[in-house]
Amino acid sequence: xxxxxxxxxxxxxxxxxxxxxxxxxxxxxxxxxxxxxxxxxxxxxxxxxxxxxxxxxxxxxxxxxxxxxxxxxxxxxxxxxxxxxxxxxxxxxxxxxxxxxxxxxxxxxxxxxxxxxxxxxxxxxxxxxxxxxxxxxxxxxxxxxxxxxxxxxxxxxxxxxxxxxxxxxxxxxxxxxxxxxxxxxxxxxxxxxxxxxxxxxxxxxxxxxxxxxxxxxxxxxxxxxxxxxxxxxxxxxxxxxxxxxxxxxxxxxxxxxxxxxxxxxxxxxxxxxxxxxxxxxxxxxxxxxxxxxxxxxxxxxxxxxxxxxxxxxxxxxxxxxxxxxxxxxxxxxxxxxxxxxxxxxxxxxxxxxxxxxxxxxxxxxxxxxxxxxxxxxxxxxxxxxxxxxxxxxxxxxxxxxxxxxxxxxxxxxxxxxxxxxxxxxxxxxxxxxxxxxxxxxxxxxxxxxxxxxxxxxxxxxxxxxxxxxxxxxxxxxxxxxxxxxxxxxxxxxxxxxxxxxxxxxxxxxxxxxxxxxxxxxxxxxxxxxxxxxxxxxxxxxxxxxxxxxxxxxxxxxxxxxxxxxxxxxxxxxxxxxxxxxxxxxxxxxxxxxxxxxxxxxxxxxxxxxxxxxxxxxxxxxxxxxxxxxxxxxxxxxxxxxxxxxxxxxxxxxxxxxxxxxxxxxxxxx
Amino acid sequence: xxxxxxxxxxxxxxxxxxxxxxxxxxxxxxxxxxxxxxxxxxxxxxxxxxxxxxxxxxxxxxxxxxxxxxxxxxxxxxxxxxxxxxxxxxxxxxxxxxxxxxxxxxxxxxxxxxxxxxxxxxxxxxxxxxxxxxxxxxxxxxxxxxxxxxxxxxxxxxxxxxx
Numbered sequence: 001x002x003x004x005x006x007x008x009x010x011x012x013x014x015x016x017x018x019x020x021x022x023x024x025x026x027x028x029x030x031x032x033x034x035x036x037x038x039x040x041x042x043x044x045x046x047x048x049x050x051x052x053x054x055x056x057x058x059x060x061x062x063x064x065x066x067x068x069x070x071x072x073x074x075x076x077x078x079x080x081x082x083x084x085x086x087x088x089x090x091x092x093x094x095x096x097x098x099x100x101x102x103x104x105x106x107x108x109x110x111x112x113x114x115x116x117x118x119x120x121x122x123x124x125x126x127x128x129x130x131x132x133x134x135x136x137x138x139x140x141x142x143x144x145x146x147x148x149x150x151x152x153x154x155x156x157x158x159x160x161x162x163x164x165x166x167x168x169x170x171x172x173x174x175x176x177x178x179x180x181x182x183x184x185x186x187x188x189x190x191x192x193x194x195x196x197x198x199x200x201x202x203x204x205x206x207x208x209x210x211x212x213x214x215x216x217x218x219x220x221x222x223x224x225x226x227x228x229x230x231x232x233x234x235x236x237x238x239x240x241x242x243x244x245x246x247x248x249x250x251x252x253x254x255x256x257x258x259x260x261x262x263x264x265x266x267x268x269x270x271x272x273x274x275x276x277x278x279x280x281x282x283x284x285x286x287x288x289x290x291x292x293x294x295x296x297x298x299x300x301x302x303x304x305x306x307x308x309x310x311x312x313x314x315x316x317x318x319x320x321x322x323x324x325x326x327x328x329x330x331x332x333x334x335x336x337x338x339x340x341x342x343x344x345x346x347x348x349x350x351x352x353x354x355x356x357x358x359x360x361x362x363x364x365x366x367x368x369x370x371x372x373x374x375x376x377x378x379x380x381x382x383x384x385x386x387x388x389x390x391x392x393x394x395x396x397x398x399x400x401x402x403x404x405x406x407x408x409x410x411x412x413x414x415x416x417x418x419x420x421x422x423x424x425x426x427x428x429x430x431x432x433x434x435x436x437x438x439x440x441x442x443x444x445x446x447x448x449x450x451x452x453x454x455x456x457x458x459x460x461x462x463x464x465x466x467x468x469x470x471x472x473x474x475x476x477x478x479x480x481x482x483x484x485x486x487x488x489x490x491x492x493x494x495x496x497x498x499x500x501x502x503x504x505x506x507x508x509x510x511x512x513x514x515x516x517x518x519x520x521x522x523x524x525x526x527x528x529x530x531x532x533x534x535x536x537x538x539x540x541x542x543x544x545x546x547x548x549x550x551x552x553x554x555x556x557x558x559x560x561x562x563x564x565x566x567x568x569x570x571x572x573x574x575x576x577x578x579x580x581x582x583x584x585x586x587x588x589x590x591x592x593x594x595x596x597x598x599x600x601x602x603x604x605x606x607x608x609x610x611x612x613x614x615x616x617x618x619x620x621x622x623x624x625x626x627x628x629x630x631x632x633x634x635x636x637x638x639x640x641x642x643x644x645x646x647x648x649x650x651x652x653x654x655x656x657x658x659x660x661x662x663x664x665x666x667x668x669x
Numbered sequence: 670x671x672x673x674x675x676x677x678x679x680x681x682x683x684x685x686x687x688x689x690x691x692x693x694x695x696x697x698x699x700x701x702x703x704x705x706x707x708x709x710x711x712x713x714x715x716x717x718x719x720x721x722x723x724x725x726x727x728x729x730x731x732x733x734x735x736x737x738x739x740x741x742x743x744x745x746x747x748x749x750x751x752x753x754x755x756x757x758x759x760x761x762x763x764x765x766x767x768x769x770x771x772x773x774x775x776x777x778x779x780x781x782x783x784x785x786x787x788x789x790x791x792x793x794x795x796x797x798x799x800x801x802x803x804x805x806x807x808x809x810x811x812x813x814x815x816x817x818x819x820x821x822x823x824x825x826x827x828x829x830x831x832x
Contacts, residue, residue: 090786235748446762528754532763
């Protein structure tokens with residue numbers, strides 16, 4: 001298929017006209033010029049990347065806030081995202097970045113880029129893409145994770161990707177698109193141009209399939225690497241889609257540099273892992289989790305999800321590289337340095353949910369540049385990030401096989417021998433709640449409709465004769481670990497702090513046409529989703545949610561703590577009167593942040609509106625604070641005009657999405 | 670006979686129905702909303718009064734509210750959920766003995782999966798009304814309220830034939 005750049009220029013004119021009109025009308029606040037040395041990782045006290053630094057550590061060396069003063073933190077300001085979309089959002093999925101004295105954030109379902117005064121919370125400028133059909137068709141509008149700040153020839157530039165699949169370069173001081181950048185010299189690149197040979201209309205989008213972005217781009221030595229993703233795989237009813245390829249551009253010009261095909265084409269490495277020509281029509285293998293980079297070595301690390309769709313692989317036989325994998329690419333060329341497929345032929349929705357995290361560790365006296373990948377399936381996979389060698393061996397063990405027509409499960413899966421899993425895997429009767437005989441009997445009654453098994457038990461059809469509605473997938477689609485809580489890693493100690501919940505999914509496969517009359521898939525999922533509970537009491541033994549500290553130098557678990565306190569509904573449950581409960585924790589992903597002094601966390605969307613701090617070496621709590629609403633994703637911290645601020649993305653229980661800034665009282669007060 | 674089968678026999682409203690097309694759904698929704706707005710029934714919060722609790726067996730939703738809830742379900746929930754998954758053993762073991770606010774909160778704080786909290790308060794209340802109807806709870810002459818405080822006073826008891 002011919003390249004369509006001419007068509008693009010012409011047909012994009014409605015968008016470009018609207019954009020031009022907006023630009024003329026806009027009167028952005030002009031900020032004072034800052035001079036800062038060009039640096040590609042976070043300068044001290046800054047938080048330039050989604051995960052603090054290119055390593056995605058979610059660690060800051062700041063130390064003003066410590067065990068002695070944590071409870072003195074006060075709300076400095078609240079920034080509200082209510083009006084940045086057609087309706088208020090009740091979840092924040094983005095973490096702000098702080099660079100060169102300004103905060104940058106993505107707001108609401110329009111994914112507006114905002115610059116915020118770090119001291120006051122004032123909105124300094126706003127930029128958003130004009131309304132367009134590609135935005136409307138995006139399956140992940142309010143999924144923006146972060147922008148990327150980069151100094152290009154001494155000028156601060158914000159790079160971001162829109163829900164409609166454009167890459168945009170904005171002047172960091174004015175919020176205006178960078179003139180002279182990109183094919184139209186207007187600061188915008190249409191990513192559909194470079195995805196591959198997939199027919200599209202520049203205004204309406206792809207003719208078949210869908211694509212969007214979730215995590216932001218990252219810049220490595222002048223190259224912008226753009227991850228992409230598609231519709232949530234549990235919704236998909238068509239086997240045909242486009243691959244969510246990884247694209248790269250020149251940060252100075254916007255020129256397209258390379259493309260990495262996540263579904264290898266004929267002649268490319270891994271092509272044979274798509275049997276029966278499934279590569280021709282299968283799509284996805286997206287990277288919705290943030291990406292990270294080794295700036296010194298020029299390697300970018302990307303994690304992926306499965307091909308279309310999440311729970312039925314009968315139309316995509318084979319292991320399906322580079323699905324559910326970690327991929328290391330040379331940032332300059334896009335050449336694969338190494339990869340590892342974490343789940344072969346993934347049919348569990350075990351898409352890799354968190355940025356790979358870089359940390360240097362010492363194992364048996366040997367210094368190793370490592371990479372750790374936390375996952376829904378509750379393994380922390382640890383690699384040498386230069387060679388891709390596992391630090392501790394992964395064993396390929398046999399796993400249960402599917403009996404669903406057309407499905408061919410992988411006979412085995414890799415199991416890391418160390419560290420131990422950080423959350424319950426699989427489900428047996430021994431894992432079930434046993435507070436009282438009555439509660440246990442009810443849990444067993446509930447589970448009589450489900451098939452239990454070890455990890456990697458495949459999704460199944462309902463078995464009406466046996467009264468089985470679904471097979472359990474444990475951990476479930478929400479983890480284990482997942483993006484809202486994620487993990488922090490302390491580069492000073494090599495300790496990983498991973499947040500997780502105990503959970504199972506119950507995906508039931510049904511004929512595709514039962515859900516969508518036009519479906520061409522043999523099976524899709526339409527299941528109960530979860531198992532239910534015993535009147536609100538989870539079916540498993542506690543803890544329901546936890547933070548686990550793992551020493552990556554040894555692979556040993558150091559400690560774990562429940563996330564928050566026992567939920568009120570459990571504490572006062574009529575079925576549990578007189579039962580010694582201990583602390584069950586909240587069944588919610590704790591949102592973690594590590595600093596030089598503390599491990600801090602919010603309880604997440606399913607917990608209470610509290611922010612807590614614990615001792616990093618023991619897990620012992622040193623303080624807690626009430627906050628305006630529950631945290632919904634990763635917090636961040638930075639130093640501005642000599643003061644440490646902590647930003648909490650919060651929402652829920654009637655509170656629309658907002659950022660809450662905490663800081664210590666000034667000394668004069 | 671399994672409880673779910675017994676329920677299905679007793680309450681034929683849980684039979685599956687084809688998807689509405691978008692136009693029809695929108696039209697039905699507009700008409701229902703207009704009906705709800707033009708003829709506001711007293712909500713349960715007003716009729717219950719004080720700190721008393723009431724049971725879902727007493728009729729706590731309007732039929733048109735449940736009908737509207739079904740259109741919302743078909744539009745927003747059908748891709749992942751089947752109505753029968755909210756009946757029978759799983760409904761009884763999970764929800765009986767709890768206030769209706771718990772069921773409402775689970776849905777309104779977590780669903781739809783990709784944009785939690787994005788439906789209107791009326792839509793979330795209608796979904797709860799539809800689930801009550803699916804489980805055979807009687808309709809009443811007052812609309813199910815949307816406020817948490819009011820929902821906290823409505824207790825979920827065992828539906829007839831599912832104990």
